[in-house]
Amino acid sequence: MPPNSRLISLSVLNEVDQDKKTLDQILDATFARIGNLPQREKNLIFTIVYGVLRHRNRLDWILGHFSRTGLNKLDSEVLNILRIGLFQVVHLTRIPTSAAVNTAVDLAKTLKKPWLVKFVNAVLRSAVSRYPELSPPDMENDPVSAISIEKSMPQWLISRWVSRFGTSQTLLLCDIINTIPPLTLRVNTLKTTRSDLLESGGIHGRCVEPTVHGPDGIRMDHPEDPVTSPIASMKGFREGFFQVQDEAAQLVTLLLDPKPGETVMDACAGMGGKTGHIAQEMKNTGKILALDISPDKLEKIPLEMSRLGISIVETRVHDLGRPPDTSLIATFDRVLLDAPCSGLGVLRRNPDIKWRASPDRLERCRTRQIGFLDHVSRFVRPSGVLVYAVCSMEPEENEAVVAAFLRDHSEFSVEKSPAGLSPQIRSLMNPEGHLRTFPHLHAMDGFFAVRFRRCA
Numbered sequence: 001m002p003p004n005s006r007l008i009s010l011s012v013l014n015e016v017d018q019d020k021k022t023l024d025q026i027l028d029a030t031f032a033r034i035g036n037l038p039q040r041e042k043n044l045i046f047t048i049v050y051g052v053l054r055h056r057n058r059l060d061w062i063l064g065h066f067s068r069t070g071l072n073k074l075d076s077e078v079l080n081i082l083r084i085g086l087f088q089v090v091h092l093t094r095i096p097t098s099a100a101v102n103t104a105v106d107l108a109k110t111l112k113k114p115w116l117v118k119f120v121n122a123v124l125r126s127a128v129s130r131y132p133e134l135s136p137p138d139m140e141n142d143p144v145s146a147i148s149i150e151k152s153m154p155q156w157l158i159s160r161w162v163s164r165f166g167t168s169q170t171l172l173l174c175d176i177i178n179t180i181p182p183l184t185l186r187v188n189t190l191k192t193t194r195s196d197l198l199e200s201g202g203i204h205g206r207c208v209e210p211t212v213h214g215p216d217g218i219r220m221d222h223p224e225d226p227v228t229s230p231i232a233s234m235k236g237f238r239e240g241f242f243q244v245q246d247e248a249a250q251l252v253t254l255l256l257d258p259k260p261g262e263t264v265m266d267a268c269a270g271m272g273g274k275t276g277h278i279a280q281e282m283k284n285t286g287k288i289l290a291l292d293i294s295p296d297k298l299e300k301i302p303l304e305m306s307r308l309g310i311s312i313v314e315t316r317v318h319d320l321g322r323p324p325d326t327s328l329i330a331t332f333d334r335v336l337l338d339a340p341c342s343g344l345g346v347l348r349r350n351p352d353i354k355w356r357a358s359p360d361r362l363e364r365c366r367t368r369q370i371g372f373l374d375h376v377s378r379f380v381r382p383s384g385v386l387v388y389a390v391c392s393m394e395p396e397e398n399e400a401v402v403a404a405f406l407r408d409h410s411e412f413s414v415e416k417s418p419a420g421l422s423p424q425i426r427s428l429m430n431p432e433g434h435l436r437t438f439p440h441l442h443a444m445d446g447f448f449a450v451r452f453r454r455c456a
Contacts, residue, residue, distance in 0.1 A: 345393050
């Protein structure tokens with residue numbers, strides 16, 4: 001029996017609701033388990049899953065008007081069936097309404113609850129015929145509720161954004177978050193240049209253009225296959241001419257400003273995106289120690305560095321929540337802490353995050369970030385540099401962390417105007433020395449970064 005794309009989508013959405021793994025992890029495991037899947041089916045799965053997660057709040061608002069049972073009383077698997085059916089009607093115009101409803105009813109049948117089939121059928125048939133009649137809250141009188149429903153975002157998050165940015169800017173930010181983001185590459189200058197790669201045909205896609213602020217970035221607004229992006233099949237990828245990295249993430253390494261011959265630590269290296277960038281800025285001379293708590297991520301770094309022609313990286317499994325290794329104290333010229341965070345700056349790439357986030361999680365992230373920053377600061381030698389970065393735009397993870405760190409570490413100060421930065425990067429820094437990027441203002445992910453200098 002061939003795989004059922006809607007049933008697979010339902011399984012993925014149900015697993016997202018369990019809040020144990022990220023959407024990327026769930027999708028990777030799902031496709032690995034299924035094996036070969038027709039491209040058409042795979043495309044539909046991505047469309048449904050990302051679409052439901054991007055528009056979930058508005059879908060629920062519509063469904064709430066036509067379900068006699070409160071949505072908070074429905075099991076998540078039932079609610080996800082309704083969301084899948086309604087999403088296809090509202091957002092996928094090529095799928096007939098009858099097909100969207102019927103396939104949702106078929107999903108309900110898999111749960112083997114006779115009452116559920118009638119319930120799903122009744123709710124969806126009422127919703128699809130009458131939802132255009134619904135009137136959302138008034139934007140003038142209640143902008144938070146109106147934006148939350150219209151742009152499908154958590155109300156608590158809209159409330160804080162309206163307070164900080166105003167209504168019009170919040171609307172722009174939400175619009176960008178709900179679009180498919182561009183694919184951004186960073187040219188590996190150890191092997192080629194941006195102009196040579198653009199001219200060589202080593203990459204292929206639509207709307208290919210250089211990034212504005214990052215000197216080595218290339219943005220493709222619409223890859224040839226936006227779902228399973230053909231990155232690994234590109235000649236330039238096989239030859240190690242680039243890595244996939246958003247422009248905002250590229251700027252973090254430029255703020256760190258590593259030099260050839262130095263000893264540098266990438267304290268939360270992940271799978272080596274910034275590690276590779278650090279190495280190319282160092283001209284592959286010196287030493288980089290890449291730390292991460294995940295052995296699975298670190299195992300991928302040597303192969304990636306080999307593809308890029310990099311030989312100066314050593315990896316080590318390390319939990320930054322534990323006291324630092326005394327043998328490493330004050331031995332690094334530069335340390336980068338790209339700290340674990342809420343991820344609220346990358347919602348356009350990871351729409352599942354907005355349904356996991358909460359004010360309590362922001363507080364937990366802040367506490368953890370302050371602890372990590374305290375530990376890694378001990379690795380920095382006198383006169384050395386420490387960069388703190390997060391893919392978040394929220395004050396708890398930005399200014400609040402900086403302030404807490406400086407209160408306890410008088411030996412460090414913020415470099416408000418670091419030497420060697422391009423005018424393009426300086427334009428993104430405020431007088432306090434904070435580098436900030438926003439999706440709706442700069443066409444890149446939402447990042448915060450700051451550079452500290454340890455006294456001599």
